[in-house]
Amino acid sequence: MNILDKIVADKSVEVKLRKQLIPISQVEQSVLFNRETISLAKKLKNSTTGIIAEHKRRSPSKSVINQNLNVFDVAKGYEKAGVCGMSVLTDAKYFGGSLDDLLTARASCNLPLLRKEFIIDEYQIIEAKAYGADVILLIASILTKEEIRTFSRLAKSLNLEVLLEVHNEEELQKSIMPSLDMLGVNNRNLKTFEVSLDTSKRLSQLIPNDFVKVSESGISNIEAIKELEPYGYKGFLIGENFMKTENAGKSAEEFINNLNE
Numbered sequence: 001m002n003i004l005d006k007i008v009a010d011k012s013v014e015v016k017l018r019k020q021l022i023p024i025s026q027v028e029q030s031v032l033f034n035r036e037t038i039s040l041a042k043k044l045k046n047s048t049t050g051i052i053a054e055h056k057r058r059s060p061s062k063s064v065i066n067q068n069l070n071v072f073d074v075a076k077g078y079e080k081a082g083v084c085g086m087s088v089l090t091d092a093k094y095f096g097g098s099l100d101d102l103l104t105a106r107a108s109c110n111l112p113l114l115r116k117e118f119i120i121d122e123y124q125i126i127e128a129k130a131y132g133a134d135v136i137l138l139i140a141s142i143l144t145k146e147e148i149r150t151f152s153r154l155a156k157s158l159n160l161e162v163l164l165e166v167h168n169e170e171e172l173q174k175s176i177m178p179s180l181d182m183l184g185v186n187n188r189n190l191k192t193f194e195v196s197l198d199t200s201k202r203l204s205q206l207i208p209n210d211f212v213k214v215s216e217s218g219i220s221n222i223e224a225i226k227e228l229e230p231y232g233y234k235g236f237l238i239g240e241n242f243m244k245t246e247n248a249g250k251s252a253e254e255f256i257n258n259l260n261e
């Protein structure tokens with residue numbers, strides 16, 4: 001079993017339990033459930049920098065990144081830095097995150113928020129809305145085409161945007177459909193942890209122009225962004241590079257200032 005299979009196996013147990021403990025009807029009672037969402041796709045289209053900054057305490061590939069920052073400060077700092085959006089990891093077991101982190105981020109800033117999660121059930125999409133997300137991530141490698149279709153349609157009906165993540169040609173081919181807003185190419189192979197920006201370059205030409213293109217993972221300097229921009233990328237998802245520092249917001253701010261120079 002590779003790590004992704006393990007994560008998904010654990011996730012399905014977790015979701016089953018959550019559903020038993022808190023029925024959907026109760027999740028929908030959250031005041032945030034009817035909130036007006038903010039478009040990340042629009043922000044990326046109108047931005048010259050396109051940074052989506054992530055809150056990530058640890059990961060299976062790097063173990064601990066940073067356990068000392070609090071989400072409130074990180075969200076405020078990212079907003080002040082001028083990022084387009086914030087990604088919040090909500091998986092507890094492998095990434096040390098929680099839905100509570102998402103809620104805290106929502107209470108701390110007005111950025112579009114992405115629920116970064118291994119979504120395998122519609123219940124998690126209802127949760128995303130109820131805890132203040134604007135965007136959900138769908139990972140092509142763990143979903144069937146039919147699931148991508150029904151999950152993205154549900155998200156749209158809740159006014160959530162969808163970032164669909166792919167890592168190769170096959171995943172991209174099964175995923176292209178009108179209910180998606182953004183297409184993300186993960187430079188990291190979630191099965192082997194290998195990282196290469198070449199993945200973004202290779203797949204860019206296969207992504208139709210009506211989707212906002214996002215390059216994800218392994219971006220650690222502005223040169224990487226300058227390298228990817230000619231391939232049509234408007235969004236750049238960065239986690240570790242900011243989170244490994246003492247002040248994630250400040251490091252995002254410096255990064256964006258350098259990009260603008």
Ligand SMILES: O=P(O)(O)OC[C@@H](O)[C@@H](O)c1c[nH]c2ccccc12
Pocket residue numbers: 054056116117139165186216217218219237238239240241
């Ligand atoms: O920390 P990095 O290398 O900048 O990567 C951020 C983000 O792309 C990465 O956390 C990520 C991309 N897709 C995912 C899917 C699940 C969990 C995590 C991810």
